[in-house]
Amino acid sequence: MAHLLRGLAANGTVRVVAADTTDLVRDAVARHRATPTAGAALGRTLTGALLLSHVLLKNPQDRVTLRLRGDGPLGGVIADAGLDGIVRGYAHNPAADLPLRDDGKLDVGGVVGKDGDIEVIRAHAPYGDPYASSLELVSGEVGEDIARFLAVSEQIPSAVLLGVYFDAEERVARAGGVVLQALPGAEDGALRLLEANVRAFPSLTSAMERAPLPTLLENELCWGMDFELLTDPGLPLAFACRCSESKALDALAYFTPDEREAMIREDGGAEVVCHWCGERRWIESDAIRGLRAEEVRCPDCGTLWHRESQARMVREGERCSCGRPVRLPN
Numbered sequence: 001m002a003h004l005l006r007g008l009a010a011n012g013t014v015r016v017v018a019a020d021t022t023d024l025v026r027d028a029v030a031r032h033r034a035t036p037t038a039g040a041a042l043g044r045t046l047t048g049a050l051l052l053s054h055v056l057l058k059n060p061q062d063r064v065t066l067r068l069r070g071d072g073p074l075g076g077v078i079a080d081a082g083l084d085g086i087v088r089g090y091a092h093n094p095a096a097d098l099p100l101r102d103d104g105k106l107d108v109g110g111v112v113g114k115d116g117d118i119e120v121i122r123a124h125a126p127y128g129d130p131y132a133s134s135l136e137l138v139s140g141e142v143g144e145d146i147a148r149f150l151a152v153s154e155q156i157p158s159a160v161l162l163g164v165y166f167d168a169e170e171r172v173a174r175a176g177g178v179v180l181q182a183l184p185g186a187e188d189g190a191l192r193l194l195e196a197n198v199r200a201f202p203s204l205t206s207a208m209e210r211a212p213l214p215t216l217l218e219n220e221l222c223w224g225m226d227f228e229l230l231t232d233p234g235l236p237l238a239f240a241c242r243c244s245e246s247k248a249l250d251a252l253a254y255f256t257p258d259e260r261e262a263m264i265r266e267d268g269g270a271e272v273v274c275h276w277c278g279e280r281r282w283i284e285s286d287a288i289r290g291l292r293a294e295e296v297r298c299p300d301c302g303t304l305w306h307r308e309s310q311a312r313m314v315r316e317g318e319r320c321s322c323g324r325p326v327r328l329p330n
């Protein structure tokens with residue numbers, strides 16, 4: 001079961017957040033039918049967003065969105081996570097793939113592309129403007145990019161380790177991540193030891209094959225630093241989405257009635273795929289035709305002016321894109 005651990009080291013001056021995300025990354029890769037290279041980028045981003053939620057958020061209802069947009073064939077990858085342990089995310093082109101690197105590893109930096117930016121958005125529920133900050137990418141390897149973001153934008157010196165390992169059957173065998181942060185008051189000696197421990201640490205996913213995360217934290221990453229585990233058992237994590245049949249209908253409202261009739265004629269209904277989670281929903285023709293009764297459209301050009309149950313899209317007195325003044329029923 002995917003889970004997250006929190007801990008402290010060096011008399012509370014080093015904060016540790018670690019996650020075993022194997023199950024949820026496997027789930028996400030299958031849902032999005034991602035190739036191993038794209039799946040590794042997605043898995044690192046999902047794991048990174050979960051770790052960031054514990055670094056940046058305070059309120060249980062707040063959420064963090066992590067987005068990397070590089071110039072590689074992936075075309076961008078995004079994840080949205082909260083302190084409830086729920087994460088969702090997708091890559092724009094999950095079919096993107098590249099040959100293995102010379103060292104035999106998946107070319108995550110290549111598929112993301114290093115020319116672009118990393119953006120972190122914090123949404124404070126239930127109201128308040130989302131707060132976004134962005135920075136250019138370092139390598140597109142995700143972990144390094146998050147580490148630099150934390151150091152530069154948040155002034156939190158951090159080490160970030162992220163990994164997704166596929167077995168010979170191209171199935172996710174292990175996935176996880178660790179963030180180690182120096183808090184105010186951390187002593188130079190402790191930080192030097194932490195750096196040396198991180199440098200000596202092999203790849204996270206190969207280490208996870210040998211030992212569970214708490215052992216790796218205590219005996220390797222925080223060796224000699226009095227590691228203290230704060231969460232036992234770990235906090236459960238899962239891939240889950242907030243999509244629904246009614247949101248799928250909302251998506252169909254952006255098609256004109258003629259386009260929707262064409263869908264019904266050709267397919268007998270419509271399949272709506274959620275881009276966040278890959279869920280496929282079949283919408284019956286009756287439900288599609290029922291949309292008509294909720295809509296007010298421009299009599300000239302058919303642009304959607306208003307839909308029941310939704311915030312007004314245009315207001316009385318504004319002009320439609322075709323030039324006709326908008327008149328809404330009360």
Ligand SMILES: [Zn+2]
Nearest residue numbers: 241243274277
């Ligand atoms: Zn969804």
Ligand SMILES: [Zn+2]
Nearest residue numbers: 298301320322
């Ligand atoms: Zn119009």
